[in-house]
Amino acid sequence: MEITENEIKHLATLSRLNFSEEELGKFSADFTAILNYVNELQKVDTSQVKDNTIIREFDELREDEVKPSLSNDDVIGNAPKNYNGYFVAPTVVE
């Protein structure tokens, strides 16, 4: 299975990323190799293996309780840019 450069371009657009021609070629080869490896795994005969999907019981979910949040300093502390307690990101107009 091949992941073409066009597909890489499409994914890059969705992620607001820009790749050079060289990078496109490299990602295309890498992604194709990964999917080929997964294809190999698909060949393993699992028809005799019991379904081991784990299903969570409702009781294992969380009670609706409020616990302390992080301080504002901790929340925005790692942000490259902040302003009055807000994160600041480059404007992406939809």
Added chain:
Amino acid sequence: MEYDVVIGLEVHSELKTKSKVFCSCKNEFKGEPNTHCCPVCIGLPGALPIPNKEAVKMTIKAGLAVGSKINDIAIFERKNYFYPDLAKAYQISQAVRPICIGGGVEIENAQGQKKFIRLNRIHLEEDAGKLIHNSKIGGTMIDYNRGGVPLIEIVSEPDMSSAEEAVAYLSKLRNILQYIEVSDCKMEQGSLRCDVNISLKPKGSNELGVRAEMKNLNSFRSVARAIEYEIKRQSRLLDEGEQVVQETRRWDDARNRSFSMRRKEDAQDYRYFPDPDLLPFRIERSLVDEVKSTMPKLRDEKIEYYVNELGLSEYDAKVLTNDLNLVKYFDKVVSYFNKPKFICNFILTTVLKKVKENEESDDLDIPIDPQNFANLMQMYESGKISQAICRDLFDEIWLNNADCQKLVEERGLAQNNNEDEIKSMLQELINEFPQSVQDYKSGNAKALSFFIGQLMKRTQGKANAQIASKLIKEMLD
């Protein structure tokens, strides 16, 4: 050419749990920016989301209220998109196995005709953060307090065919969600939001046309206006032999028109896949039964109660129960002063008129404390204050919620019910305005209201108008 209009709605409603849907941060509308945040809801690496039981129960409750089937196993999936309102670059949502499937609600148009609007599904997801574009600082400010707030999305089938039906459907859904107390449903605050899908097809045709999706509809009025606008826009295109393009459009309420946001070519490709952090979870029949047992009275039962037990007319009961906030307020006031019909009359006339003065808002908030309002009703009903004084006081305490009993005492606003005093004041007026006496005698009944008006002016509205009307007639006849 004539067209059939095909409309489907996606309604988002924030659940009023105490904590967020996948973490223990507080679920609160207000608050300083980025103060209800933790590693889970700001998407720090390695954080582990765990679903909130109450949010799941509320989703089941919403499903039961509209007749959905509840899935026995539900799955959370990642909806991938890159936009700064989500720190993780994906939203935890549901795709192939939502909590609720199917169902529907019945709507009624102005002519009383009923129509069943089918639902496709109700799923549970997380809300996104709030963005404020700020050109002064050259960027977008982000507050993640709302990120991770539980949100249900209710997806209808394309069963509506006019703005009127869409608004009726939305208002019915809001009513149901409020009654079962899973959401405040305030459109202005964004706890109820709505996207509209709309397409046209030649009248009678079975083939669906190309649809446009309308976003940013913040009130019932803008839903109606956006639909009207879109019907005109699409029919003009089709009439001129042009194509409608599949796209997302943003409604601009101030300019009363919509603008294209994105076309199909750059449509989002969400690449859903099961969230590996969240296992599929089981919804046992016993849980569904437990939720069922907590369902409150729905509107129809409440109407029956008001008509049969409190003696309200069916029409009044319907208007009153149209909004749960009003129902709760009415019930409280009646618990303090047990004259339901009297209170209902005042609410449906004076109070609702006041509420409607603020026409930008679909949200019904009465700022007067119910006990204070009950006291006002009690003074008015017993004749302690006149109708005119009651209205003035109502206007005043609407603004400041001051104690109306105190106001009456301090300002001496009690109604004058003393026949002798009223009579002598009327006699003075009769002497002063012989012309009006003449008018009355020559058949002008309006002259009577002139005397009552003058009397009220002199007594600052304190004279008992009923007594005065009776007396002036006796005196002049």
